[in-house]
Amino acid sequence: MPGPIDKKLVLEGLHARLTLDVERIAALPLTRQQKAQHVNALISQQRNRLVAELAQLPEDQRGTAALIVQYCCTVASLEYRHKVWAYEYMAFSRRIGELWEAFCSTAWTYPADKTVERIAPPTFSDVRQTLLDRITGNLGIHDKSVEIMTDVSTLFEIVGDINMREDEVFKKREIPYVIDFKSGFGSNEKGNMLRLMTVGRAYKIWDHRTELMLLVRQEENNNYLNVLRRSELWQVYTGRDTYQKIEEITGADIQSVRDEVIDWPADLSESFYRYLKSQPTDLTSYLAW
Structure with missing residues (x-):
């Protein structure tokens, strides 16, 4: 209290x-x-x-x-x-x-929960290397492996660099978590929605165990938030549920x-x-x- x-x-x-x-x-x-x-x-x-x-x-x-x-x-x-x-x-x-x-x-x-510990976010080069290592391992001695990896590298060049920084990146009992705070989702949030989808997928490549959570102040939001919720990539909490989730995670x-x-x-x-x-x-x- x-x-x-x-x-x-x-x-x-x-x-x-x-x-x-x-x-x-x-x-x-x-x-x-x-x-x-x-x-x-x-x-x-x-x-x-x-x-x-x-x-x-x-x-x-x-x-x-x-x-x-x-x-x-x-x-x-x-x-x-x-x-x-x-x-x-x-x-x-x-x-x-x-x-x-x-x-x-x-x-x-x-945090009241001492298992909560902030960590440095990965860089996109970390994500890229993780994916390249996975593809290389799966290809094995495939006779087209060089051509395939060249094409994959070209795709990464097209995508460019992705900013992996988020509002909170931390571990709890060794499981990585990523939190994105938003005061509200309005009609101008399409770009942010697409970015969150991209960043979320990148974090899952980096460590498939990563828990992605979007915590929103407003209870009522634009449909873009529902798109994120339906994707099941991000766990979405709004209004009072946001504070309940913060308390559940940190013990605050x-x-x-x-x-x-x-x-x-x-x-x-x-x-x-x-x-x-x-x-x-x-x-x-x-x-x-």
Whole structure:
């Protein structure tokens, strides 16, 4: 259950440390983008300070505390960036995606399940070599083996390099897992869907045991997500099922933090929350965490 640190005290501390500095940045003769960069750097400094203090807690309390810290820094990040560059729809939706992913990834930084261990993702050259070795082994002394391998190499040249980086790549009890976080799947996600299909197949070549999981914030999504679900290549979880899966994998108490700590209307300033609701598209819908 949440409780190793006090959300109210963390937020009060952030406001006390940030308010005057952000007012100073707002008055500088800079572009809005430059001001936002300065504000984001301040938030990052405060987050690093709070994370460093987690080491003083008992180890079994650090995971929950880290989630609370990440949420509080998210509140501050949204609030103070808005003071120097007011959010519009695309910027807010993109930023929410980044911050929600960071919140979820905190569960892998402090996993309660100690069999969970982040690993470096393979390169596509690793995948290519694995497949070439498999084909070579299956061909044996086939009299056309040289021609066949030449054709395979040509195919790889046509495909080009594939970026294998994903949001979380880790092992749990020696089984590799790959996690891709998405805030939501909209009508513009066809390219991302095709990329996930390609990357997923590449990971299965690298190690056929790899568990591929797509964790999505929104409950309602475009049909492209259903295409991925029907492919049975990726395991797809949305909404509350996403948090349940994170908890199942890492042991993090993320569902309790979600239910008992996250409270956007109370934690954001009244003026900022009202601004989000007043936009042509109600931006508070992106705060359905």
